[in-house]
Amino acid sequence: MRILKVSQIQFQAKATPIDNAKQLERYFKETLKFRPDIICTPECSNLITNNNDYLFKYSTYEKDCPILNMSKKFAKINKININIGSLLLKVKNKKKLVNRSFLIDSNGTIKTFYDKIHMFDVKVSKNEVYKESASFQAGKNIKLIKFKNTKIGFTICYDVRFPSLFRRLSKKGSEVILMPAAFTATTGKDHWEILVRARAIENNVYLIATNMCGTHHNKRKTYGHSLLVDPWGKILNKAAKKPKVLNTQIDLDKVKKDRKRIPSLLYE
Numbered sequence: 001m002r003i004l005k006v007s008q009i010q011f012q013a014k015a016t017p018i019d020n021a022k023q024l025e026r027y028f029k030e031t032l033k034f035r036p037d038i039i040c041t042p043e044c045s046n047l048i049t050n051n052n053d054y055l056f057k058y059s060t061y062e063k064d065c066p067i068l069n070m071s072k073k074f075a076k077i078n079k080i081n082i083n084i085g086s087l088l089l090k091v092k093n094k095k096k097l098v099n100r101s102f103l104i105d106s107n108g109t110i111k112t113f114y115d116k117i118h119m120f121d122v123k124v125s126k127n128e129v130y131k132e133s134a135s136f137q138a139g140k141n142i143k144l145i146k147f148k149n150t151k152i153g154f155t156i157c158y159d160v161r162f163p164s165l166f167r168r169l170s171k172k173g174s175e176v177i178l179m180p181a182a183f184t185a186t187t188g189k190d191h192w193e194i195l196v197r198a199r200a201i202e203n204n205v206y207l208i209a210t211n212m213c214g215t216h217h218n219k220r221k222t223y224g225h226s227l228l229v230d231p232w233g234k235i236l237n238k239a240a241k242k243p244k245v246l247n248t249q250i251d252l253d254k255v256k257k258d259r260k261r262i263p264s265l266l267y268e
Helices: 017-034 052-058 066-078 157-161 163-171 185-203 253-261
Strands: 003-010 038-040 081-090 098-104 110-115 121-125 128-131 144-147 150-154 176-178 206-209 213-215 221-223 227-229 235-238 244-251
Touching (some): 003 017, 066 081, 150 163, 163 185, 185 206, 185 221, 235 244
């Protein structure tokens, strides 16, 4: 039996990366009694705002990010792996930021990173408009990593609306897909759970969907309701709208069993 122990941290991001580093460290410590193999955080773990000037003022370069530096130390001291769902970061000689997910191993080393491919350019209503492509450089490459005798694929938030990305990751052997998010409160109540479960069912994968919650800088609201869904589409664990640490033990052998039951991955 191949077991993976997962801790998901759903939290309400504060106004600055330093505040969020302190907050996340407290949550990381809370997971230790569960002894997870991996801790997962949401998208925009360092900073979330609707104000572009504020975003560029408070985002940092990777080397200066307080969350990344704290997480690397924590991972090394506690021999634990951490997926920082995403950080909004400056890149040298580039005008735009990146929305970047990191996997830090138990030695405190960044093993890989993934830059969000699909930019959230939407008009939810006349009062709620988002245009990530104005501030962020879209990623070009899919990413997966061998981890604890399994393959884990990377996605971020809006990617969930693009089934082909999840199919490609699954075709390349992903049995678990990480999906950190800062899903809006408006779309979340109608779309979040059904999209997450659909991607899990279509590909017979575990989907670890860790969402931001609450109200943030400039009154930006996120939906919460983090989920962990099994390859049959069953919800194994979920949060509501408030900060919460979800601890879940998953059986990786279930992926192969369910892919034998419904072998849809053999097709396009």
